[in-house]
Amino acid sequence: MIDLTIKTYIKSFIVISLCFIGITAGYTSDAVYVTNFAGNGGTSLLDFPEDMVQDSSGNFYVADWNKHKIFKITPDGTVSTFAGTGKSGYKDHNTATLAQFRNPSGITMDANGNLYVADNSNNCIRKIVVINGAAGAVSTFAGTGKSGYKNGSATTAQFSAPVNIRMHNNYFYVADFGNHAIRQIAPDGNVTTLSGGIGAGVTDGAANVAKHNGPYRLALNKQGVLYVVNVYANTVRQISFTQGAISTNVNVTTVGGLGNVSGYTDATTGNSARFNYPHGITVDSAGNLYIADLANNRIRMINTQGVVSTLAGSLSGSSTNTIGALATFNQPAQCYFAPDGNIYVGERGNHMIRKLSFQPNYGIQTLATKGISLNWAHDITKDSQGNYFVANRGSHQILKITSDGTSTVFAGTGRAGFLDHTDGKQAKFNNPCSVVCDRDDNVYVTDLVNNRIRKITPNGSVTTFVGSGAGGVKNAIGTEAAFNYPYYIRIDQSGNFYVSEWSGHVIRKITPNGLVTTLAGIANSSGYANGTGAVAQFKNPSGLHVDNIGNIYVADVGNKMIRKITSDGLVSTVAGSNNSDRKIDGTPVVTRFISPHGIAGDTNGNLFVADQNYIRMIANDGYTRTIAGTGQAARVDALFGLSGQLNNTASLIVNKKGKLITIERNSNSIRQLSVFPGYMW
Numbered sequence: 001m002i003d004l005t006i007k008t009y010i011k012s013f014i015v016i017s018l019c020f021i022g023i024t025a026g027y028t029s030d031a032v033y034v035t036n037f038a039g040n041g042g043t044s045l046l047d048f049p050e051d052m053v054q055d056s057s058g059n060f061y062v063a064d065w066n067k068h069k070i071f072k073i074t075p076d077g078t079v080s081t082f083a084g085t086g087k088s089g090y091k092d093h094n095t096a097t098l099a100q101f102r103n104p105s106g107i108t109m110d111a112n113g114n115l116y117v118a119d120n121s122n123n124c125i126r127k128i129v130v131i132n133g134a135a136g137a138v139s140t141f142a143g144t145g146k147s148g149y150k151n152g153s154a155t156t157a158q159f160s161a162p163v164n165i166r167m168h169n170n171y172f173y174v175a176d177f178g179n180h181a182i183r184q185i186a187p188d189g190n191v192t193t194l195s196g197g198i199g200a201g202v203t204d205g206a207a208n209v210a211k212h213n214g215p216y217r218l219a220l221n222k223q224g225v226l227y228v229v230n231v232y233a234n235t236v237r238q239i240s241f242t243q244g245a246i247s248t249n250v251n252v253t254t255v256g257g258l259g260n261v262s263g264y265t266d267a268t269t270g271n272s273a274r275f276n277y278p279h280g281i282t283v284d285s286a287g288n289l290y291i292a293d294l295a296n297n298r299i300r301m302i303n304t305q306g307v308v309s310t311l312a313g314s315l316s317g318s319s320t321n322t323i324g325a326l327a328t329f330n331q332p333a334q335c336y337f338a339p340d341g342n343i344y345v346g347e348r349g350n351h352m353i354r355k356l357s358f359q360p361n362y363g364i365q366t367l368a369t370k371g372i373s374l375n376w377a378h379d380i381t382k383d384s385q386g387n388y389f390v391a392n393r394g395s396h397q398i399l400k401i402t403s404d405g406t407s408t409v410f411a412g413t414g415r416a417g418f419l420d421h422t423d424g425k426q427a428k429f430n431n432p433c434s435v436v437c438d439r440d441d442n443v444y445v446t447d448l449v450n451n452r453i454r455k456i457t458p459n460g461s462v463t464t465f466v467g468s469g470a471g472g473v474k475n476a477i478g479t480e481a482a483f484n485y486p487y488y489i490r491i492d493q494s495g496n497f498y499v500s501e502w503s504g505h506v507i508r509k510i511t512p513n514g515l516v517t518t519l520a521g522i523a524n525s526s527g528y529a530n531g532t533g534a535v536a537q538f539k540n541p542s543g544l545h546v547d548n549i550g551n552i553y554v555a556d557v558g559n560k561m562i563r564k565i566t567s568d569g570l571v572s573t574v575a576g577s578n579n580s581d582r583k584i585d586g587t588p589v590v591t592r593f594i595s596p597h598g599i600a601g602d603t604n605g606n607l608f609v610a611d612q613n614y615i616r617m618i619a620n621d622g623y624t625r626t627i628a629g630t631g632q633a634a635r636v637d638a639l640f641g642l643s644g645q646l647n648n649t650a651s652l653i654v655n656k657k658g659k660l661i662t663i664e665r666n667s668n669s670i671r672q673l674s675v676f677p678g679y680m681w
Contacts, residue, residue, distance in 0.1 A: 024294060032312050033359050034189035034320075034327035037344060038062075038077045039352030041319060041366040042412065045079045045555075049353055050105040051164060051217075054113070057133065061115055061415040062346070062353070063104040069340065070096075070104060070117065070128065073353070081396055082135050083115075083128050090122045090145055098136035101126065106164035106175070106217075116141060118162040120176060121127065123147045125165060125174065125185070142172075142185050149179045149197060154189030166218045167228075171243060173226060175215040182215055182228060187246050194226075195252050202233045202259030203252075210252035212237070213260070217292075217334060227255070227289060229278040234262045236270070236278065236291060256291070256302050264296045266309050273308035275300065282336035282343065290343055293333040299335060299345060299356065312356055319350045320588060323625055329354065338356065360672040362615065362627045362660065364637050364644035371407035372399055374668040379434040379488065379598075379651045380661055383441040383458075390663065390670075391432045391445060398432060398445060398456060401670075410443075411456050418450045418469065424460030434488040434651070446486040446499060451498065453486060453510065466514050473504045473523035474516075483508070483514035484524060488651070490544040490552075490599075498552050500541040507541060507554060507565060519552070520571050528559045528578050529571075536571035538563065539578075543598040543651055545607065553607060555596040562596060562609060574607070575624050583614060583626065591624040598651030600660065608660055610649035615641070615660065615673060628673055635667040646671065 004113040008494040038060075039046040039551030047066035054060050058075040061082060062406060069084035081097055106118030115128040124143025129136035147156030160178025164209040167173075172185040173194065181197030194207065201211025202327035214232035221227075226239040231424075236256035243289040263274030278300075280292030289302040290311060298313035313329045330349025337343050343356040382388050388401040389410060397412030411424030412432070412534060417430040430449035437443055449625030452467030466481050468474075484504030491497050497510040498519065506521030520536045527537035539558025544550050550567040553574065561576035573588075580592035598610035605620035612628035628641035638644035648666040655661055660673035 032324045032327075033357045033619075033625065034322060034324075035355050035357065035621070035623075036077075036321060037353045037355040038073045038079055039350070041350050041352055043552050045352050046305050046346075046353065048333070048348050048351070050385065051107045051118075051334050052336050052342065052344060052346065052353070053107050053109045054336070054344075055109065055113060056339075057132070058340060059133070060338075060344070061107055061109070061351075063107040063117055065103050065105055065120070068101045068293070070101070070107065070115065079210065081588065083138055088121075090119075092126075092137075092139045094137040096128055096138050099126075099138035106162065108165050108167045108172070110167060110170070116165055116167070116172065116236075118165045120161050120163055120177075123157070123159050123161065123178075125162065129207070133577045142189060142191055147178065149176075149181070151183075151192050152190065154185065154191065157183075157191035159183065163215075164217045166220050167222045168224050168226075169243060173218055173220070175218050175228060177215060180215060182212065182226070182239065184247060188245075190245065192246055192346055194241065194247055195250055200232070202230065202235060202254070204237075204254055205252060207241075207252075210239075210250070217277055217281045217291065219281045221250035221283045221287050222285065227281055228282060229281045229291060231277055231279060233259045234275045234278060234279065235259055236275070236289065255289075255306060256300075256308055259586070260511045262295070264293075264298070264315070266300075268307050270302060270306045270308055273300075273302075280332065280336075280346070282335045282337040284337045288333050290337060292335040292345060294331050294333055294348075297329045297332065299329070299332060299343070317349055319347070319352070319354070321354075323359075323621075344590075359625070360675045361677055362641035363639045364628055364641055364646075365672045365674065366635060366637055366662075367405070367670045367672050369405045369407045369670065372397075372409055373407075374399070374663075374670070376665050377650070377663045377670075378432075378665065379670065380653060380663050380670065381435045381437050382653065382655055382661075383443075385441065387669075388661075389435050389437065389443050390394075391435045393431050393433055393448075396429045396432065398429070398435065398443065411445075411460060416449070418447075420454075420463050422461045424456055424462045427454075429454065433486075435496070436489050436491050438491055440525070443493075444489055444497065446489045448485055448487065448502075451483045451486065451496070453483070453489065466510055466516050469658075471503075471515055473501065473506055473508075473518065475518055476516060478514040488544045490546050492546045492550055493548070494620065496549075498544055498546060500538075500544055500554060502540050502542070505538050507538070507544075507552065520565050520569050524664035526558060528556075528561075530563075530573060531571060533569040536565075536569075542596070543600075543610065545599045545601045547601055547605070548603070553599055553601065555599045555609060557595060557597060560593045560596065562593070562607065575618055575622070583611065583616075583631070585616075585625045586623065588622050588624075591618075598649060598662070600652045600654045602654050602658060608652060608654070610652050610662060612648065613646045613664065615646065615649065615652070633666065635669055635671075637671075641673060643663070 060073040072082040083096035091100035093099040097408040102121035125140040150158040164175040196212040203211040242289040266273040267273040276295035317330040391527040400410035417428030421427040472482040487502040495512040526539040529537040543555035552565040562574040575591040584592035634645035636645035652662040
């Protein structure tokens, strides 16, 4: 069926696979995109961003070790001082910016939005009252300010270099680094030891025998299970317990790494994996763990079955923004899975915060059709009734495919020629290349060799909309106008049409009443130039996409670029280079295309490009990544787009359900790419 959803296919595949191999899902490195979020890479803003928390408005609060401050970062990345003078000291104050901290390293938030800070070198926990997003008084919540190891009331208890703090059900948990202990602060302020505190070690077991070696960061899942990274032991530990004023049934186990052994190894079991000075840890809503592996310059992942993998980063210590393992970090010291669904990483070496966004995966499925076969099909469109129409170039026909997948001839005799006719099946076309529907479900066709734009009404009557049939680039009304191999056609919200001319090297605009003008390009002159109108140049322009505000995007095949034309004809380059000979993902200036033919866009401003045997995505921030295809020419469906294979994708559209529909010339098939989160098994 042509509109068959891939949803059931994916769901069944996942269930069967999970039952068969017994592994739950987690994100793959190919699904992670790394960008800068805050800080400029110098120390003028952030220095050692050690921990963070996000409020309900999307603002972050960051404990900065070297600046002795708590910073506030708005969702757009703007950094400001929230608390602290910037000078090392120990001072409570009713005005937060006049209070003093000494190496604040951990931060968490209660249900009312108040902040709690592990003030490392002051050996205590501080509280910042937050009222309507503004900082209030800073006070000491627990600890005396002197290093020691003592349980009891908040005002008498002692800590030694506390580095992290987390909250669950109004109980606070502190990584008490100097005491090699995990401490608990009850709602009434009473401090107890949850585990450790009896000397450094890597012993698993109950509270009275378990030992930690440099407990540094904490994370709590929804069930209240606590996770801690032991820096010196190079391990990730799990602490299960029954919460209470004095928690019971405490049990410590190692879920990643081997005690006191450093290295870098991904593995299917946690004990076989190796970490090197792991500093940060966070957990997502599904229970997957993410670890900032500082000396390995990587973000690691432990899924709910204990499989350890690299989510992002490589050994190189720098700040490259890209996908997954190709990205680079410089001493990632903390990571935080935020309520917005992204992971934020604080880097000591880069003095900045990076953002890891989980990108969707695009599963590939071949849509089944019955009836008339495709024959070097070039383009596809959809009407308001759910029917698809295909420009079947090889048979010189337009096919109609109903929602049950039945394909029939809508127009064309099957022989090359030119003839308008009230009975569409008696009409003739010569290499019809592209189709588009207007709001009344009329189908418009670029009739390539006939140098005309044809119109087919819903009842199948074929007429010539514009074009005289004479090859050339002539602006005029209706059949007085001339085209030079009209290739692709698209329509905007006002009913204006846009046509790319393969041999004319221009982009034409056609008003609803048939007035043809040249929007951009120099007639019959190929080249590359940006500018307005006739200043710009194209080389064999192909696929088109018109966004919601009237910008036109062009797959400029000959220049191997994606170009943009504003409504007033200003041409610019979105991505690519005419010096390209291979596929490269990256920023606009880095990106390279092989042979971009089709282009489409979604409602979020993302562009999708049919690039030979790949589908590429240009995100709304300008970054290009490959979402489907291995590069090998074949028709292979796959649950994971990057494992599937495509065969000369000619064009694509985004339907109302957000699915990408592609036409493949060499495989004579219609493929569908459906979006779902990137999974690994």
